[in-house]
Amino acid sequence: MSETRIYLDNAATTAISDNVLEAMMPWLKEGYGNASSVYSLGRKSAIALNKARAQCAEILGCDSRDIFFTSGGTESDNHAVFSAAEAALAKGKRHIITSAFEHHAILEPLKVLKKQGFSVTYLPVHENGVVRVSDFEAAATDDTGFVTVMAANNEIGTVQPIAEIGGICRERGITFHTDAVQAFGNIPINVREQNVDMLSLSGHKIHAMKGVGLLYVREPASLRPFIRGGAQQSGKRAGTENIAGIAGLAEAMRAAAENISEKNGKLLPMREKLIAELSKISGARLNGDREKRLASNVNFSFCGIEGEALILRLDLLGIAVSSGSACTSGSLDPSHVLTALGLTKDEARSSVRITMSDLTTEAEIDELIRVLPGEIEKLRALIG
Numbered sequence: 001m002s003e004t005r006i007y008l009d010n011a012a013t014t015a016i017s018d019n020v021l022e023a024m025m026p027w028l029k030e031g032y033g034n035a036s037s038v039y040s041l042g043r044k045s046a047i048a049l050n051k052a053r054a055q056c057a058e059i060l061g062c063d064s065r066d067i068f069f070t071s072g073g074t075e076s077d078n079h080a081v082f083s084a085a086e087a088a089l090a091k092g093k094r095h096i097i098t099s100a101f102e103h104h105a106i107l108e109p110l111k112v113l114k115k116q117g118f119s120v121t122y123l124p125v126h127e128n129g130v131v132r133v134s135d136f137e138a139a140a141t142d143d144t145g146f147v148t149v150m151a152a153n154n155e156i157g158t159v160q161p162i163a164e165i166g167g168i169c170r171e172r173g174i175t176f177h178t179d180a181v182q183a184f185g186n187i188p189i190n191v192r193e194q195n196v197d198m199l200s201l202s203g204h205k206i207h208a209m210k211g212v213g214l215l216y217v218r219e220p221a222s223l224r225p226f227i228r229g230g231a232q233q234s235g236k237r238a239g240t241e242n243i244a245g246i247a248g249l250a251e252a253m254r255a256a257a258e259n260i261s262e263k264n265g266k267l268l269p270m271r272e273k274l275i276a277e278l279s280k281i282s283g284a285r286l287n288g289d290r291e292k293r294l295a296s297n298v299n300f301s302f303c304g305i306e307g308e309a310l311i312l313r314l315d316l317l318g319i320a321v322s323s324g325s326a327c328t329s330g331s332l333d334p335s336h337v338l339t340a341l342g343l344t345k346d347e348a349r350s351s352v353r354i355t356m357s358d359l360t361t362e363a364e365i366d367e368l369i370r371v372l373p374g375e376i377e378k379l380r381a382l383i384g
């Protein structure tokens with residue numbers, strides 16, 4: 001196997017940063033106490049847990065008691081959906097609004113709810129991959145109890161009008177959840193200013209470890225217990241807390257939130273260069289809005305090729321990119337995100353996603369620009 005030298009799949013996962021590892025180490029080594037224990041080793045862990053919770057809350061613009069640590073984005077999304085649906089049903093509401101291109105961690109739980117009698121409206125994302133507030137307003141009824149729309153899409157990086165949707169939901173007494181796993185650290189997120197009632201985050205997308213994330217809930221009393229057992233996390237999410245992972249998450253969030261403008265200042269010209277150069281390849285088409293997209297994301301379809309085949313060729317050169325989302329790679333299903341934009345199945349299968357992090361260098365982008373046209377040509381020659 002060749003070694004990956006150039007990592008451009010940061011929407012799939014990121015490397016743990018030095019500052020995060022440093023924040024985690026004490027709790028992996030000498031500070032191993034159980035945060036529920038009364039002696040000092042345990043109390044130290046409890047103090048670290050409370051400190052991390054307060055830090056995450058301050059960054060998001062909420063109270064400490066609104067934060068529940070989870071095993072990641074998927075768990076947070078599942079619990080947000082099931083818990084909010086249950087709360088909606090208690091108010092006699094059975095209608096849910098979402099977008100057509102949410103992550104599977106939202107879409108699969110919604111499928112279960114549909115079987116249970118909820119009706120779900122999937123807002124169109126149009127050709128540019130952005131939900132329209134007017135479509136949302138037209139879809140909302142007195143029966144709507146819950147809305148979940150992602151803050152930024154994981155495949156094409158398009159940024160959604162969550163503050164506007166949140167504002168309307170707040171006026172109408174509808175619970176609003178957003179999956180901010182991709183958006184956080186790339187655009188400003190503040191649940192108070194953006195009228196968000198529930199929000200999901202994942203550690204490993206922002207340079208913390210895999211297996212840790214959080215769910216913010218504005219009205220934690222309305223949350224049903226999602227893992228039952230001990231009294232940890234107000235009894236809502238039982239289980240001994242992952243102190244090292246949580247301390248790392250809090251540090252990752254601090255760094256990510258503080259670095260937004262510096263990171264965008266660096267990545268935006270790199271994104272623009274990539275788009276300009278890759279657009280020159282014949283049969284190339286940028287997927288997702290040209291402007292309303294994260295500075296870290298570029299997604300192209302290259303007419304006539306298989307995205308998967310291109311990825312394997314780039315891998316041989318030590319370059320890691322992806323086609324569609326990592327979760328669906330390996331299956332032949334075209335990306336539901338790209339088909340939601342109106343792409344045909346073949347166009348969707350010909351896509352490549354390039355996602356940068358603050359560790360990405362301009363030299364790496366230049367190398368990709370240098371080798372990509374030739375690799376595409378070779379693939380097209382094979383197809384004839």
Ligand SMILES: *Cc1c(COP(=O)(O)O)cnc(C)c1O
Nearest residue numbers: 072073074103105154181182202
């Ligand atoms: C990665 C991702 C998730 C899932 O997060 P995990 O921590 O990997 O479970 C959910 N939503 C979006 C938008 C993602 O990109």
